[in-house]
Amino acid sequence: MAVSSCSLSWTSPCVSHKLNLPHSNHLPRITSTSHSNNVSCATETTSSEESHSQRRLLLLGIGAITANLQPTRLLFAEEIPDRYRAFVDYSDGYSYVYPSDWKEFDFRAHDSAFKDRYLQLQNVRVRFLPTEKKDIRDMGPIEEVVPxxxxxxxxxxxxxxxxYDMQEKNIDGKHYYTFEYVLTSPNFSSASFTTVAIGNGRYYTLIVGANERRWKRVRNQLKVVADSFRLLDI
Structure with a gap:
């Protein structure tokens, strides 16, 4: 019997390990690339066995996409806040959000960094160092570690x-220390939030700060960044 059939050639998509995602009311979609994803259709005579095999290949292909999307769906079960973007680094095992009008820049000895387009001292940066400790609490209680x-x-x-403030959080079994402080120099003062955590054999530090003169205006905005830092299992 003559039917319309499709032959499918499929290679699992390659998903970028670092994602920069905008605010969305829905779960974000991964931009993926594929080395081979060709579908050709023709009218031909085919057996039921061939038709069954083709349907199975199609289902396997859909399953491959779903498997690659799953980590991002789980990570962003909650909506990215309005006026923020999300930075996700699957290779190095962390994520956070930052104001959507900030731009990426190189900050010495740091893995990622973003700054205000006009106020360079208003920025966020993340770095990590190897450690044999398993949890931030292994360094000691927050009252001792932060000072x-x-x-x-x-x-x-x-x-x-x-x-000014110290907070300890337990999120999905992982512990975080977040604290607010001001550093005053003879001619300049800066204010910051810092979040530290340990996982994946690494000691992670996120610092987000600004000139102290602007702190009252931007404090709440930057607190969202500090509180958003998450460890990802790698």
């Missing part, structure tokens, strides 16, 4: 550091 970091890691001998 030590701010005084000895983030400030210089000529700066006065002031910590």
């Amino acid at each position: 030590n970091l701010v005084k000895h890691k983030y400030s210089t001998p000529t700066q006065i550091s002031t910590i």
Whole structure:
């Protein structure tokens, strides 16, 4: 019996390990590329066995797409906030959101960074270092860890550091320390939120900050960035 049939050639799509996704009311879609994804159709005589085989190939292809989309669907079960974009790094195991009008830039010794288009001191950056620790709490309680970091890691001998808030969060079994502080120099002061976490054999640090004179205006906006940092299993 003559029927219209399709022959399908399929290669699993390659999904980028780093995604930069805009705000959306729906789950974001991955932009994927495929080395081979060709469908040719013709009217020919075919057996029921051939038809069954072709349907099976099509289903396998659809399954491959679904499998690649699943991590992003799970990650963005919640909507990306309005006026923010999401940065997702599957290779290095982390994600966060940042204001949608910021642009990417190179920040020395950091894995990713974005800044305000006009105010360069208003920015977010992420870095990580190898560690044998399994959880941020292995470094000690937040009341001890944060003052030590701010005084000895983030400030210089000529700066006065002031910590305003410290928060510990447990999200999906992973722990995060987020804290707010100001560093005051003789001629300049900056304010920041920092989130630190440990996973994947790495110690991650996200810092988002601005000039202290603008802090009251941008604090709530930047707090969204600090609170959005998530570890991804790699």
